[in-house]
Amino acid sequence: MQDPYTNKSENCDRTWLERPPAKEREIALGFFPDCPRAQQPNQGCQANSLLRSAVRAGDVVRVRELLRDSTPADANSWDEFGRRPLHDLCETAATGRGQLGTLRxxxxxxxxxxxxxxxxxxGKAALDHARSSKAELGSIESTTSLARKPFLRELTALLAACSLQGVTEDGFADPAGLFRALEYLGEPLRSQIALGVLGLAALRPIGPAEMKWRNPGPGLEEQLAALDDELAAVKRLKETSQRRRAxxxxxFEWHPDKNGHRHELAKAAFQHIQMQKADILEKGQAKKG
Known part of the structure; x- marks a missing residue:
């Protein structure tokens, strides 16, 4: 992870990744330089103040605009308690208010x-807050306990992996939580984090139709379950020619061009069929062999 304060500024000549001077260690200041601008909440910058407000409001679009502006807000800006925007997100998830937007x-x-x-x-990092809150769920993460704090496990796994503190010799400490977080992010964030930050070159980008098929909502999940029943019936047909016709x-029935009134559903269903097509057609050949 790049340290945005490595390049010394005219006001602050320290980086939070270095150890603080001895006189500051007793009060665990870490990176909080003793200069007027640094002592102000959000460093006296309006863009930083707007960023904190947008993060707390869960406004992903506004946060993206502020971070990518020609004079961008600082993603590591701190308030009077030294808390960063990532601290706010961890608190949101820890108190059971996590949403899909929290991960994004x-x-x-x-x-x-x-x-x-x-x-x-x-002296606490955002990751520390997330980990301590996740530990409160207990070692056995039942559906009920996880439901009390939605997206907390995924947020913790994502932060840990991106800070390299969730990586062991055997790989990621919580691969299930991490890869579920990546799926929830959707494209292009999924690929930007996986390829640009984590270096997961084998994780290919996926389109919106496949994303919907892999992570179906309630209505789509029921439709795909019904479609699976039909595909199972097709697979039981004896002749390859019968299965091909079916x-x-x-x-044809689910082609997106034929379903203008339910285009997104049709795209997901069409891709769902395509993904199983080879297996269904090869079923008869495997029997003959």
């Missing part, structure tokens, strides 16, 4: 070099 906000901040390791004035009929 975290991704946008880290792509703008937001650092999960940056400590507040109490698949051709289903593909």
């Amino acid at each position: 906000l975290a991704a946008e901040l880290m792509l703008a070099h937001g650092d999960p390791r940056a400590q507040d004035k109490a 698949l051709r009929r289903l593909l």
